[in-house]
Amino acid sequence: MNNPLILRAHIAELEELRDKLLAQAKDGQVGAREMVSKLHREAMEKRDRLRESPGPIL
Numbered sequence: 001m002n003n004p005l006i007l008r009a010h011i012a013e014l015e016e017l018r019d020k021l022l023a024q025a026k027d028g029q030v031g032a033r034e035m036v037s038k039l040h041r042e043a044m045e046k047r048d049r050l051r052e053s054p055g056p057i058l
Contacts, residue, residue: 002049002050002052002053003053004050004053007046007047007049007050007053008050010046011043011046011047011050014039014042014043014046015039015043017039018036018039018040018043021035021036021039022036
């Protein structure tokens with residue numbers, strides 16, 4: 001799905017969750033660091049798709 005509005009919403013949700021997990025990772029919670037990395041990669045992939053999608057970027 002390359003709908004720019006949906007991609008932006010997903011990116012915002014991923015970043016919000018990543019920020020929460022980042023705090024947990026800093027506190028030493030097991031598995032949080034790996035999940036932060038996974039969410040970051042997923043958000044970057046969606047950003048790439050957003051850049052490649054045709055149409056105006058709002």
